[in-house]
Amino acid sequence: MPNTKKYFTVGPTEIFPQIYEYIQTAREEKIFSISHRSREFSEIYRNADNYLRKLLNIPANFHIAFLSSATECMERVIENTVEKESFHIINGFFARRFREISEQCSKQTNEYKVNLHKKFEPSEIDIPDTAELITITHNDTSSGHAIEMPQIKTIKEKYPNIPIALDATTSVPYYGIDFNLIDTAFFSVQKGFGMPPGLGVIIFKDTLVEKSKYLSDKNFNRGTFFNFERLKDNALKLQTTVTPNIPAIFILSKLSELLFNYGIDTIRKETELKAGLIYDTFKKSGYLKPYIGSEENCSKTTIVAVSGKDVDELTKYLNLNGFEISKGYREKKDDQIRIANFPTQSILATEELCKLFLNFGK
Amino acid sequence: MPNTKKYFTVGPTEIFPQIYEYIQTAREEKIFSISHRSREFSEIYRNADNYLRKLLNIPANFHIAFLSSATECMERVIENTVEKESFHIINGFFARRFREISEQCSKQTNEYKVNLHKKFEPSEIDIPDTAELITITHNDTSSGHAIEMPQIKTIKEKYPNIPIALDATTSVPYYGIDFNLIDTAFFSVQKGFGMPPGLGVIIFKDTLVEKSKYLSDKNFNRGTFFNFERLKDNALKLQTTVTPNIPAIFILSKLSELLFNYGIDTIRKETELKAGLIYDTFKKSGYLKPYIGSEENCSKTTIVAVSGKDVDELTKYLNLNGFEISKGYREKKDDQIRIANFPTQSILATEELCKLFLNFGK
Incomplete structure (x- = not known):
């Protein structure tokens, strides 16, 4: 039944019912059999990159790469941007997960716990100078607490030199992101993009690659084939570092186009x-x-x-x-x-x- | 056209054309919208686990979990089983990738390079006592060099106390694995399972979880939400640690059943x-x-x-x-x-x- x-x-x-049309197209074109090193796949990557940039207003100095989940994105962000210490703004369980992951990567962490029962006052947050990253959960799926861009702006203005990582999992595409205020953002596709689960999208600023290289020189495990330097080098060639979830990238490419045109x-x-x-x-x-x-x-x-x-x-x-x-x-x-x-x-x-x-x- | x-x-x-029938079933049952914490998803996991065990002869003291690629599996294996030193048998580029990943995780590595032009003589391999893991590529996709189980047995008999990790990416289901000889094996599904890419399957022995815990106690980054302890705890509940590639797990569950019955x-x-x-x-x-x-x-x-x-x-x-x-x-x-x-x-x-x-x- x-x-x-x-x-x-x-x-x-x-999910978007259009997805089943895209799968029919994939069947006719045998997309699920093509090599991830082929020109055909790069064209799919190009289309996804192009329409994600248009839809989400992503500037040219940010790279778009594909991982497998928002949780993996959290891990890669910590591994590539934090040597010793991170700071976390906690407005729900998923914000807490980001801190937990940083601790699992053996980093020192501090947090500001948002009082969910009153107005969020970002000016109250005190962040140690030693923090190398601030993580913010745009819209925490567990609590339904959303932090709006003007509030993130307040944080950025107070701490202009600390990079900000934005978990945008359930915020995009509705909530806009001002990429001038943040350094990396990521999301998984089974939320606002109405897709089946299994793909994480990570968007990161060129400048973070320098930190990743620094950590590599210092002999840190920065996420092997999934480090920012490698992700960037491959993204510039419209390729992935390993064989990716091609069905999901293909569907995302079509859907981003659909949403942009809508x-x-x-x-x-x-x-x-x-x-x-x-x-x-x-x-x-x-x-x-x-x-x-x-x-x-x-x-x-x-x-x-x-x-x-x-x-x-x-x-x-x-x-x-x-x-x-x-x-x-x-x-x-x-x-x-x-x-x-x-x-x-x-x-x-x-x-x-x-x-x-x-x-x-x- | x-x-x-x-x-x-x-x-x-x-890929198997049956996959499009499974997608049709998924559409009717709205499988791509179900929660990964639902009973329905656990039933899919149970079926995949059950038929993979039957098809590949996986014993009860091994856990089956899902990651995103064989390369990610390599990373998780190193992170969870090696403190200082690993040993790699190199019969092609993918075998070399395993060593490279261990180095990227800041481990000491040694290798035995197989001479591809003559018979592989595993008895010739000398492995330092300090090696905590031996990696073997069952069938290297780059070179077409396959190592058969009797050859792995020779290695196991010579080094009974060093765990063996087997990259089975292009070997299964054709090449049988004797799980008495190895401690972990993994593969991605876009090879012998004739599926679209985007899923890695990792099979690991219960005893490796102890090493993972030891590494965690020593403050190593053992792969955050993807560590063996967490993968095991979730596998026992027929759940995944994070929202997984549900379409791929669903298809794999159906295909393993198909192949087993075939x-x-x-x-x-x-x-x-x-x-x-x-x-x-x-x-x-x-x-x-x-x-x-x-x-x-x-x-x-x-x-x-x-x-x-x-x-x-x-x-x-x-x-x-x-x-x-x-x-x-x-x-x-x-x-x-x-x-x-x-x-x-x-x-x-x-x-x-x-x-x-x-x-x-x-």
Whole structure:
């Protein structure tokens, strides 16, 4: 029996149906058999690079390379940019993962823990001079806490000489990135890009390659075939350092083109319209309340609510009515829900979901 | 215009057409939207684990986990099993890559360079007592040099206490692995499994987890979320440490079942029949000669020949006739060819290819 559920899970999530057309094209052109050293593959890389740059406003002094997951991207960022010490702004579990990974790479770490219940005040953050990297989670998928670019600007202005790594996993394409403020950003494709999982995209500034070389000279393990110098050298040739996930890069290349032509402004308007519907529904529901205290930092893409009603019963009810959402992350699973608001969640389906929230228990 | 070429490239290569049926199933069941923490995904993992064990004879004291490429597997093996020193048996460029990766992880390395032009004599190898790992490339894709299990047994008997890591990238499923002789093996799926690229499979013995823990206690970077302890803990729950390439794991699960039901004996007989055709064709051709000197070590799965005729012209001729093969690796590209002989290269197509070799230049 076909699965007709609508996925509002925070990723993996609903995918673009166009993906199956792209797979049909790949079948006809035998894309899944071509060599990753072939001209054909470089053309796919070129198209992905080109449309990602246009869609996300990525400047020429940044390189775009492919890894396997956002978590691997975190690891490669730490290995290539930190000798001794990193600093982490913690607005959820995924932000904490970045710190954890730095520690696993034997680095010293410090953090600023964001109070999720009040407005985020970046000017309050004190970062030691010895920090070589600041990590920021643009939109933490676990908490639904989003940090907007003006807040990142405040940090950059206070610490102009410390590179910033931005985990943009569930923020792009909706949340814009000002690449003048950051040095590297990365995301996985099973969120805002509405793809099946299995690909990480890392975007890094040319200047970070120097740090990577320095670490190599000092005999650090900077991630073998996945170090920034090698990623850059290959990216310049529109190649990957190892045999990559060609199906995913092919699909991403097609989808970035699709999204760019659809228009980032339209994507943003639709995202805001749907986010408005969802937050309004929380107010009307009487039992759902945004988890994040400050409206400014309430995510538009992964919306988290504390539920006054039983979460198990709620998700079962939604399931019976053809909808799948995410529960709260880990220990929050019994009293929170998380709702995806990516380009693949349609306005119509969002309206249906909102009605179900209001009808639940009636 | 559809691409109707037959791929005899050494990977990425011809894929199983069944893959498109599996994608259709995935579409109906919305597999690409399910959570990697869901029961559905664990069932996919269970099926992949189950049929890989049956197909490749993997014992219960080995864990099966998923990474993104064979190169990443090399990195994770070194990070989790070597504190100071590794030893590498070099029978081609990919064997050399393993050593290179160990060096990039700041380890001391030594090697035994196999003479590709005579019979491989493993009893000649001297390995320092200080080596913590021996790496062996089962079938080197660059040279077409295969090391058979009895030869690995000789090494194991001489050095029973040094763990062995086996790069099985282009050897499985044809070449059997005796898991009593080795401690970890890995492969990527775009070779003998006839899949699109983007997934590495790592199989490791429970005992290696102890070494990984030891290295962690000593503050080594053992590969963050991809360390053996974490991979094991998650594998036991039929989960992955991070969001994985679910499409590839789903396809692998289906394909392993297909190959197991087809029968490993049949796969082996067909592989040998086709290898026989190809090597016979070399003899008859008058211009193609196996690169590997000893018949015992001549690969059955990635067959490499030195060409007395112009390789560019030969591959162009094959292309015009609908066939794609690989040229020699790197600097060998002008005078060698490489021919895949995986389960996805059919007997009929192999016969056609052999005829073309004989007709070339006539």
